[in-house]
Amino acid sequence: MNPKVNYGMVGGDIGAFIGNVHRKAISFDPRVRLAAGCFSASSENKNRETGEVLGLDPERVYKSYLEMAQKEAARPDGIDFVTIVTPNVTHYEIAKAFLENGIHVLCEKPLTFTVEQAEELKDLSEKRNLLFGVNYSYTGYVLAKVMREMVKEGKIGKVINVNAEYPQEWLLDDLHPVPGQELKLSVWRKDPAVAGISNCVGDIGSHIENFIYYVTGLKIRRLLAVTNHFGQPLDLNANILVEYDNGANGAYWCSQVAAGTLNGLAVRIYGDEGSLEWKQEDPDYVRYTPRGEAPRILTRGNSYLKEKAAAWSQMPTGHPEGLHVAFANIYKAFISAILASREGKNTDEFDFPRVTDGINGVKFIHAVVESAKNDAKWINLL
Ligand SMILES: NC(=O)c1ccc[n+]([C@@H]2O[C@H](COP(=O)([O-])OP(=O)(O)OC[C@H]3O[C@@H](n4cnc5c(N)ncnc54)[C@H](O)[C@@H]3O)[C@@H](O)[C@H]2O)c1
Incomplete structure (x- = not known):
């Protein structure tokens, strides 16, 4: 089955913590596949190695998130959404770059350093008609x-x-x-x-x-x-x-x-x-x-x-569900919202944490x- 949705990841190299949890959780959903990434900005080796381990086309493993946002936006098969799993200081700039290139965003919390930055991201996502999730995983x-x-x-x-x-x-x-x-x-x-x-x-x-x-x-x-x-x-x-x-x-x-x-x-x-x-x-x-x-x-x-x-x-x-399933449920709703938005349907009722949760x-x-x-x-x- 061809996946309906392509996603990319910023952060989450093989030595990192939460990126791997996201990838596993997303893989619960057969509608999606990982197509691009910029997994590390500080280590070219780790970035490349992570792309190899995950079986990505090397052309789609980018040295910077900005290059990734621009090049993916220009591809006919470019990513539909990006998952941002980098340390807090980077969230605002990275999220902004993907929104400006017309790509839906799911970002880790805390969303930004300042309230103004978080509100700016909300305005930008609304202006561009893009979905914005914030990973309040629990x-x-x-x-x-x-x-x-x-x-x-x-x-x-x-x-x-x-x-x-x-x-x-x-x-x-x-x-x-x-x-x-x-x-x-x-x-x-x-x-x-x-x-x-x-x-x-x-x-x-x-x-x-x-x-x-x-x-x-x-x-x-x-x-x-x-x-x-x-x-x-x-x-x-x-x-x-x-x-x-x-x-x-x-x-x-x-x-x-x-x-x-x-x-x-x-x-x-x-x-x-x-x-x-x-x-x-x-x-x-x-x-x-x-x-x-x-x-x-x-x-x-x-x-x-x-x-x-x-x-x-x-x-x-009786079979325990855990953190991966909690993350997977957030993605299930987010991905369903992306598919609904493609058909011009209302996405307000999909149950995933929003940019307003990030602002709060x-x-x-x-x-x-x-x-x-x-x-x-x-x-x-x-
Ligand atoms: N929702 C949750 O339950 C939960 C749990 C853990 C962490 N988090 C959040 O996730 C984020 C990441 O935390 P972590 O523990 O995985 O950190 P980490 O240090 O383990 O991983 C950060 C990753 O980001 C990469 N990175 C840093 N700057 C980058 C850039 N400019 N471009 C590309 N990659 C870059 C690093 O190389 C690394 O792979 C934080 O904001 C944290 O608050 C949320």
């Missing part, structure tokens, strides 16, 4: 979608409180530096010139912000925050209190120095008619407690789940940093 899990539908259906009533966290431990050694020794591999996350104004909140706190918005639909009206740098230029830990547009409060905690934790995104959403609890590390289950009844553990793909979102399941129940993420990061700098002052977001 919203691709089936139970994230089921919880969202349950909240919409009123199964927990009005949301009155949220408690959510995303702890990791991988930077704990930074609290015990050994003179002369390099700390950890992906040091760019700790470098303001590459990561932006935040490390921990930008990298993982913003996932909490987006996930809670996705599930509850609540917008953050204002927030206050304290962050901890432990002698580093950027934050390694943050506690954030939010107030939503419906008057309810939420407490978010993210950390990269929490011993014994890995990718512990966990959310607890309390309504006046019940509650929902879900953990990223056990993503096939959700704990649902209706008011006055015993808690129950629901899993995706079982017939007692009447929510339409359960249809996103790709595996029979950047606003959230800036508000947290501003609050923390000002002795936990409330910062308005609406």
